[in-house]
Amino acid sequence: MFQAYECILVGIDGSKQAFEAFKVACSIAKRNQAFLLAVHVIDQQLPRMMGFAPVNEALYEHEEKLAESYLSACRQYAYDQSFAPLKTLVVRGSARSVLVEDLVSKYRVDLIVMGQSGLHALERVMIGSVADYVIHQARCDCLIVPYKC
Secondary structure, eight states, rough: OOOOSSSEEEESSHHHHHHHHHHHHHHHHHHHHHEEEEEEEEEEHHHHHHOOOOOOOHHHHHHHHHHHHHHHHHHHHHHHOOOOOOEEEEEEHHHHHIIIIIHHHOOOOOOOEEESOSSSHHHHHHHHHHHHHHHHSSOOOEEEEEEOO
């Protein structure tokens, strides 16, 4: 049975693994003639959960610039693959709720693609991985791209 997808969301955190997941998502989207949504979430919850003082706005602005560079690489890859229906977003909030709830309903996402683990090792140790949360809570298909050495 062939599963046709119309809107695919891929989480981008700047890791090599996330970029590999983007490549897989791009291939699936191209094959399905689907819309691809590449998202970087600036997690504002983690510092509070860890008991840190509020983060300076300049730090968030710096993170947004980094996110734009990650997403620029995604746009370039999609262009090189002759893939056009791509939207990139930088969103502030909890990665878990943004990916599983907010964007899935707003864009009618029917597939989420993520790397198995990304840059946030401290978060993974303290409260579990975003990928683990997504596969257990998402109300759409999920594809976790494993780490390849």
